[in-house]
Amino acid sequence: MSSDPSSIVEAFFRAADQAPEKPCILFEGITISFLDLRQTADRWADAFRGRGLRRDDRVALFLENSPAFVAAYLGIYLAGGIVVLVNTQYRQVELRHILNDAGVRFCITDPSRCGELSRVLSDLPSLEEVIVVGPAEASSTEAASLTRQQSAERFLEGAVSRSSELPNPDSVALIAYTSGTTGRSKGAMLTHRNLAANSLAVTRAWRWTSEDRLLLTLPLFHAHGLGVGMHGTLLAGSTADLRRRFDAAEVYDTLLKGKTTMFFGVPTMYSRLLAEAHRRNRRPAPIRLYVSGSAPLSAATFAEFEQLFGQRILERYGMTETMMNLTNPYDGERRPGTVGQPFPGQEARIVDTRTRQPILDESPGEIQVRGPHVFKGYWRRPDATAEAFDTEGWFNTGDLGWRSTDGYYTISGRARELIISGGYNIYPREVEEVLLGHPGVAEAAVLGMPDPDFGEQVVAAVVRRETRDQPTADELIELCRDQLASFKKPRRIEFVASLPRNALGKIQKHILREQLERQA
Ligand code: MLC
Ligand code: AMP
Numbered sequence: 059m060s061s062d063p064s065s066i067v068e069a070f071f072r073a074a075d076q077a078p079e080k081p082c083i084l085f086e087g088i089t090i091s092f093l094d095l096r097q098t099a100d101r102w103a104d105a106f107r108g109r110g111l112r113r114d115d116r117v118a119l120f121l122e123n124s125p126a127f128v129a130a131y132l133g134i135y136l137a138g139g140i141v142v143l144v145n146t147q148y149r150q151v152e153l154r155h156i157l158n159d160a161g162v163r164f165c166i167t168d169p170s171r172c173g174e175l176s177r178v179l180s181d182l183p184s185l186e187e188v189i190v191v192g193p194a195e196a197s198s199t200e201a202a203s204l205t206r207q208q209s210a211e212r213f214l215e216g217a218v219s220r221s222s223e224l225p226n227p228d229s230v231a232l233i234a235y236t237s238g239t240t241g242r243s244k245g246a247m248l249t250h251r252n253l254a255a256n257s258l259a260v261t262r263a264w265r266w267t268s269e270d271r272l273l274l275t276l277p278l279f280h281a282h283g284l285g286v287g288m289h290g291t292l293l294a295g296s297t298a299d300l301r302r303r304f305d306a307a308e309v310y311d312t313l314l315k316g317k318t319t320m321f322f323g324v325p326t327m328y329s330r331l332l333a334e335a336h337r338r339n340r341r342p343a344p345i346r347l348y349v350s351g352s353a354p355l356s357a358a359t360f361a362e363f364e365q366l367f368g369q370r371i372l373e374r375y376g377m378t379e380t381m382m383n384l385t386n387p388y389d390g391e392r393r394p395g396t397v398g399q400p401f402p403g404q405e406a407r408i409v410d411t412r413t414r415q416p417i418l419d420e421s422p423g424e425i426q427v428r429g430p431h432v433f434k435g436y437w438r439r440p441d442a443t444a445e446a447f448d449t450e451g452w453f454n455t456g457d458l459g460w461r462s463t464d465g466y467y468t469i470s471g472r473a474r475e476l477i478i479s480g481g482y483n484i485y486p487r488e489v490e491e492v493l494l495g496h497p498g499v500a501e502a503a504v505l506g507m508p509d510p511d512f513g514e515q516v517v518a519a520v521v522r523r524e525t526r527d528q529p530t531a532d533e534l535i536e537l538c539r540d541q542l543a544s545f546k547k548p549r550r551i552e553f554v555a556s557l558p559r560n561a562l563g564k565i566q567k568h569i570l571r572e573q574l575e576r577q578a
Contacts, residue, residue, distance in 0.1 A: 062258055064227035065250035066289050067135050069257070071096070071224070073295030077268065082291065083125045084299045090125045092295070095132070098125075100219035102133020108217065109187070111164070113138040116233065118157060118165040120144040120175070123278050123302050126191045126210065128288060130166050131278075135231060135250070136222035139164075142233045142245070143279045145482075146171065147543035151492065154178045155242045156235050157185060160437060166210070168192050176203035189213045227251040233437050234281065236378040236483065237456070237474070243485070245437030246379045255430035256381035257289040259401035264347060264372070265388055266320070270296040273318040275304035275327070282352050282481065285381040287322055306330040313342035322349045324481030326512055328359050328371065335366045344368045347388075351376055352481035353513050354469060360394040373397055375469060377455060379433045379446070383425075384467050396466040397459075404429035407452070408461050411473060414448055422460045424473055426452040475567075477506030477514050484516055484546045492541045498522055498529040503557050503565050504548065507574065518548040519570055521556060552577060 063069035070092075073080075078093035090098075111117070117134045119141060121127050134141050142160045144153070146168075153174065157165065161184045167175060169192040179185070188207040225231065231253055233245040260266070272291055276283030291298040299318065301308070304327055312318055323331075328350055335341065348363070348371045355373050364370050374385040375397035384406060386398035400406045407416050408423040417423050432453045435443030446454055458471040477484040486504035493502035501521040509515035522528045529537075531551040538547040558569040 063254050063293070065135070065225045065231070065254050066257065066292055067132060067250070068224050069254060069289075069293040070132065073268070073292060077295055080268070080295065081297045083128060084297060085125050086302075088125070095125070095129055097219040098129035099132035099136060100222060101214050101217040102130050103136035103222050104220055105214050105217035106133060106137035106139060106164070109164070109213075111137050111139050114140055114230065115164075116140045116142050116160045116162045118142040118144050118160070118162045119279065120146065120148070120153075120165055120167040120171055121191060121279070122146055122168050123274075123283070123300055124191070125300070127278050130191070130210075131284075135225050138223075138225070140230050140233060143235070143284070145279050145543060146277065147545060149174055149540065149542055149544075150178050151488070151541045152235075152243075152543060154181050156245075157182050159235075159242070160233050160245055163187070164189060166191060172204050172207065179204060179206070225250045227254070230434065234378045237476075237485070243488075244439050244442055247434045247437050248379075248381070249434055252431055252433060253285065253289060253381065254293070255403070256285065256401075257293045259403055259431065260286060260382050260385075261290050261294050263385055263388060263401050264290075264320075264349070266290055266294045266296065268295040270294065270319045270346070271317055272296065272298050272320045272322065273301070273309065273312055274298045274322070275301040275309060276322060276324070277303075280352075280481075281376055281378050281381055282322065282324070286349075286351075286376070304330075306334040310334045310338065310342070313345065314340060316343055319346040320349070321345065321347075322351070324352045325350055325355045325359060326353075326480040328355065328363055329511065332359065332362055332366060341366065341368070347372060349374060351382075353478045355394075357394040375457075375467070377457075380427055380453060380455075381431050383427045383431075383455070386466075393466055396462070396468045398467065399465050400427070400429075401431075404431055406461075406467065408459065408467075409448070409452075411458070419461050419463045422458060422470055425455045425457045425459050425467065425469070427455060428452050477504075477516055479506070479509065479514050479516065479545060480512040482543075482545050488542065489516060489518065489538060489546055489548065492538050493518060493520060493534060495541075496529055496534060496537055498525050498527060499534070501557050503567060503570055505567050505571055505574070507550075507571070507578070509549070515549040516546060517550045517552070517574055519552050519554050519557060519574065521554055550578075 074092035074096045081089045082092045083090040117139045166189045191210040230247045231250040232248045235243040274287045351374045370392040376382040384397045386392040405428045456474040459469040489504045490502045500523045504518045506514035507517045558566045
C-alpha cells in the first residue's frame with residue numbers, strides 16, 4: 059500500500075496516473091479529464107517559471123469558479139508559489155489590504171474584476187502583473203483600464219507541459235485571509251501537508267470514492283469550496299460538477315437528473331433548496347451525501363430537509379485556519395444542532411475561557427483543536443500567532459461550545475465579534491471603520507441580527523454629527539458597497555442619539571442589541 063500523499067498536488071498526480079481519462083471537472087458543457095487538468099496545470103507552472111516566479115512568491119486568485127481557477131491553482135504550487143485567495147466580491151478596501159499585506163507579485167482575475175483592480179492598482183507596488191482569464195474580446199475591453207495586465211492566453215503562449223517537482227510538504231501552500239477582530243484581517247498560512255492531511259481525513263470520514271460526483275456550487279476562494287470540495291475531488295479521483303455560482307432552481311434540476319452523489323452547502327443554500335422544493339411537485343431521489351457547514355444549520359431546516367428530501371444532512375464544523383475540525387458521523391447518528399466529533403487523526407477539547415484548563419462534559423467553554431490540519435500561523439503576525447495557540451499546540455478557535463457525554467460537540471456562540479451571513483464572515487470593525495470615514499458620522503456600531511435567508515444580517519447604529527449635510531441611510535449603505543464587498547453592507551441603519559457605553563467608554567453591544575430588537 060502506498061503512503062499517504064503529503065500534498066494535494068501529489069494526491070492529484072496519483073489520481074491522474076491511475077485514471078488519466080476520467081472526468082475531473084464538468085463545467086458548462088465541457089469535460090476536463092484528470093490528464094487535461096494536469097497538462098494545463100503544468101503549462102501554468104511553466105509560464106510562471108518563465109516570468110521569473112521564485113519559490114514562495116505570492117500569487118493571488120481573484121477569480122470566479124471555472125476550470126481555469128483549478129488549473130492555475132495547481133500550476134502555482136507546481137512552480138513553487140504561494141496561493142493567496144481573494145473573495146471575488148472584495149472591493150477596494152479589502153483588495154488594497156490583502157494584496158499589499160501578502161506582497162502579491164501576480165494576480166489572476168476575470169475581465170469583470172479589472173475595473174475594481176484598476177481603482178487600487180497605483181497603491182499596489184509589489185503587484186507586477188495581472189493575468190486576465192476570459193474570452194479575449196471581453197478581456198481586452200475590460201482590462202484596458204489596467205496598465206500591468208495581459209490575457210491568460212498570452213501568458214500561457216509557448217508554455218509547455220513539462221514535469222515539475224512536487225511541493226515541499228512543510229512549505230506554505232496557501233494564505234487565506236480571515237478574522238479581523240482588531241484592525242485588518244490576517245493571512246492564515248496553511249502548508250501543503252495541512253491541506254492534504256485534512257482532505258484525507260474528510261474523504262475517509264465521508265467514504266468519498268472515485269465513483270462520486272460532487273455538485274460544487276460553493277465559491278472556490280474559501281475553505282469550504284476549495285479545501286473540502288475541490289481538494290477532496292482531486293484526492294479521491296472523483297468528479298466535480300462545478301458551477302459558477304449557486305442557483306437553487308438549477309441545483310434542484312440537477313438533483314432531479316439523478317447523477318449527483320454529493321452536495322455541500324451553507325445553511326442558506328439548504329433553506330433556498332427547501333423553498334424550491336415547495337414550488338415543485340417532483341422530489342429528487344436521495345443522493346449519497348448532503349453536507350452543511352460554515353454557519354449553524356437550524357434544527358428546523360434539518361428536519362424539514364429530512365421530510366422533503368428523505369435525507370439527514372451531515373453537519374460539520376471548520377474554519378479557515380484549520381479547514382475541517384468536527385463532523386457528524388457518516389454511519390452513526392447525525393444529531394441536529396450538533397457538529398459531531400473530531401475527524402480521524404484530529405483532536406478537540408473544551409477549555410475554560412479564563413483558565414484555559416479542560417473542563418467537564420456538558421459544561422460550556424471554548425473549543426480548542428489540535429492535529430496535522432492546524433495551520434502554521436498568521437502571515438507576518440507572530441504576535442497574533444502566539445496568541446492563537448495555547449500550550450502543547452492547541453489552537454484556540456474562538457468558538458464557544460460544549461461536548462455531550464457521548465462525545466458530540468455543540469457550538470453555542472463565538473468568543474470573538476463576528477457576523478456570519480450566508481456563510482460569509484463579516485467583522486463589525488471593518489464596516490464601522492467605513493461608516494466612520496463619512497464626515498457626517500460621529501459614531502457607529504455594527505452588529506449581527508437574525509435574518510431568515512442569511513442566518514444573520516448586518517445592522518448598524520449610527521450617531522450623526524450636527525452638520526448641515528447629514529447622511530441618509532441609503533447614502534451610508536452606498537458608501538459601504540463602494541468600499542467593501544457588497545455582502546458586508548448594512549441591511550438596516552438606525553440613527554440614534556447616542557450609543558450605550560460602560561464606565562470605561564466601551565460600547566455595550568448587548569444593550570444596543572436589545573434596543574434595536576425593540577425598534578425592529
Ligand atoms: C450575496 N449577498 C449576500 C450574501 N451573498 N448578502 C449577505 N450575505 C451573503 N452571504 C448579496 C450580494 O452582496 C448582492 O447584494 C445580493 O446578495 C445578490 O448577490 P448574489 O451573488 O446573486 O447572491 P446569491 O447568489 O444569492 O448568494 C447567496 C449565497 C452566497 C448563499 C449563494 O452568499 C454564497 O455562495 N455563500 C457561501 C459562502 C461560503 O462559501 N462560505 C464558506 C467560507 S469557509 P447587492 O446589494 O449588491 O445586489 C468557512 C469555513 C467552513 O466558513 O467551516 O466552511
Ligand atoms: P472562516 O473564518 O470563514 O473560516 O469561518 C469559520 C467560522 O465559521 C467558525 O469559526 C465558526 O464560527 C463558523 N462555523 C463553521 N462551521 C460551522 C457550523 N457547522 N456551525 C456553526 N458555526 C460554524
